[in-house]
Amino acid sequence: MKSDGGKALFTALQKPVRNCLQGIDALEFDRSKAAVEEAQAILKQQHDGGASYDEDTLNDLAILGFFARFLSEYAAFWERVTKREYEPSWMALQDTLDSIRLLKRMSMIDVARFEKQLGQLEQVYPYKIFASVGCIAERIECSICGKDIDSFECLHRRGELYMGKMAHGIVRNMKKFDHVALTENPEDKRCVMQVQGTPYQFPAIDWLAENLTARKFTVSDISHVEMSERRKRNENIIRQGRNDPCQCGSGKKFKHCCSAKQYSTYPHGEFILLRKPPRVTQSV
């Protein structure tokens, strides 16, 4: 927080923040939502009450608004996980990660704990390929000054705050959709692709939902996810002597042919807890 007003407000928000996080741990998500609304009401009251705030105060108010939004997204994520709403939980995870990145970039608010907890969580989802849409726009307008954001006339930078408002580009006159690309690393991971007829499995989310609702541990007990590679035997490859002719009929020796396909690797995620709860397996 750059301004005194911002610092005081951040202190005033501590109680609703605590309430929100306690609500998540208790799986009382209505309580979390009420706490976020309380935080937003405090911010709104402050915003409406100020006749002529300086830029630092307005920017701090905007940042605290992002922080309140982060809390509501974080609560929504865990609510969807416990309800086994798989795809919505993925969307909420993306919202939450975006907000964490934003808060890290713009403020000194400590979100390291959340970043650590959620940072690897994307990898336990089965989504690996995404659609990315390309399009051609006539011009991209600056949300602050209305001029072409890429021209020299606009002095604003995308993603920066100006008097409490964030500069972003507004697409004007979309000419045409150029292409849809499939990619593993899109800018926005919300557009997930699914192959028809092969429903995704979410064992890790099921595991979380089961243990959280059974009160084996709470959300704040989860430190982070540790990813590793595991090996499994390929049932289609029959074990045979290394120097025997290969079963596939290639004429080569087994060791030079299908031996390499005996095992395949798959990603394995393990949830690391901050305290050891009674009777809980951590493997998923």
Ligand SMILES: [Zn+2]
């Ligand atoms: Zn501008």
Ligand SMILES: [Zn+2]
């Ligand atoms: Zn072979």
